[in-house]
Amino acid sequence: MEIVEFDPFTAAEKDLREIFDVASAAHAVDLPDLPPVTFEAVIGGLRTPQPNLAPARRWFARRDGRIVALASLFLPPAENSALSLVKLLVHPDVRRHGVGTAVFHRISPALRDEGRTVVEAWNVRKGSPGERFGSALGFRVVCSTLFQVLSLDGLGPVPDVPPAKGYRLRSWSRSAPDDLVDSYASARQAIADSPFGQSAFRFPDWNARRVRADEEDRRRTNIEQRIVAAVHEESGVVAGFTELNLPAHHQDVAFQGDTAVLAEHRGHGLGYCLKTSMLRWLRAEHPGHQQVYTSTASANAHMAGINHRLGFRDFQETLVLAQDVAFCDTSRA
Template sequence: MSLETGPFAAERASADELRAWYDLSVTSTAADYPSNPVPPYDSYVHQLCRPTSYLGFQRLWVARDNGRLIGTASAVFPPDENSARAIIAVRVSTRNRRRGVGTRLLQAMLPEIHARGCRVIAGQAKAGADGEKWTHALGFRTVVQRASHHLDIKSADPARWQVPPAPGFRIEQWVDSAPDNLVQSFARARNAIADSPTGEASYQHPDWTAERVRQYEARMRETGETHRYVAAVEERSEAVAAFTEIALVPRQQSHCYQEDTAVLPEFRGLGLGRAVKASMMRWLTTDLPSEVSALEARLPASERPRAGAPERVVSEGSMDR
């Protein structure tokens, strides 16, 4: 093997290079997560060529054997509370695994990770699969195990989505930007997700404010994603008591992705979580009846898969600098 690793500038890559990256991603993911949807080529490449992902600034690397692409890697550098973390993904073609390709890719990434002041490297792998064994061999440790769920909307019973809000609450919905009269209370509702379990992961839930909500909305627009929100508003106070969020990826309208759902502690037990999710399903199936076929649950913002795998292990490795 004549292995070479180095940075990859997707925005300047040739059509053949982009196709090779896409093909490797599809085949390696299918080996580990055979139930995953296959993203359309145009949608995948559109996202790959953007310097900013939904988590933060992104850098890419490749491994080649005699010029043939056999491995890829990405590192995302989140801002704010999680700026000390680098979130990585390493993929190696199945026929070239256990030959040191992933380790060489990680070594190629380390100078950039160090230069950005990151102290923790985080990533995810399927439990019991090659990726988990590789990370443990390198000294990563499992910090949390999570399940991902995939709902085929076309086979679901729509009667399950006929759930009205509790008395004293009404349903509000919007696309991308929260209404000005709700953005303050929406920020407070977003903070309600902070009591969700993160195991031993170093991930810090954001401290949401109205300003931060607007920053997040602007970043999502930059990535090209469309985000839909459904909220339960308490009519007495005119404040958001619960919400759910769905992401639609450009050129990938057959699938959508579940983002956060949260209910403020003082309003839990009233069925508001079910009510906002049911309203979201009615909205999606009415508005996009011929396009949306599946809904996938995402992990928290720091550890989201684009997949419906049965179980994922989120691993972290610390670096002494």
């Protein structure tokens, strides 16, 4: 079996088509209740990793002349520079034949090369073969996450929920207004209150400069970011916000990002107000989008409950698995 590092921007069309076949077949088996993935979504995702998780390195495994597995290492910067995230897809036809294990051992040296001390696998479905595979490699469960989906097709009217007295809504796309950017950066810090178990991931330390860099990353990767914020009228500060991302390679799917309210402004229904406003905007300006995906820590019952009120349904519980790089067995690499 040949395991090759590749660049999704320069890879041969034949290889990209075989990579898509792996991703599509794995998706159909692992997520049968979700719509099939498209070539544009799979390859677009390889070329545009989440800004706060980039850069990424990619490998494929070829056996008997056909690509049968795909591996990605995400290398987040700054406060997460000791952490790497691994994503491994194996074609269902060759699972339980040692392919995934061989790929993981082949790419493990890159963890040390990149100076990483912890490796985590996110979005591993609870009770799945992926969980058992990770356990066999020495990974441990450090967090549980609830994934939810909202189907916009056939959804009734989204309620128009005004903000509580003393607050007003501001919204923007792609770039925060200059008069709010500092306050918005401070509000983004509130997401650090979200329970994330024992994962080594640390939420970004936001400031205005980092907000502008993140916005530039999204423009560069063609991801439209939409923000709705609640502004406290007396102080003029951003008291809370919600975020929606619309990648160009997903023409009918939106991804609900962070939602947070500063501790001193909680208890006024701002989270529900912000999310209803965002959904009303999405339906008005992007009627072709059919679904919204979101996730929250399983321990965050409050946010999951808000999503239920909006019509989201739970579709899977996933795990974060972690392993110390020092204990990754590379003897078979």
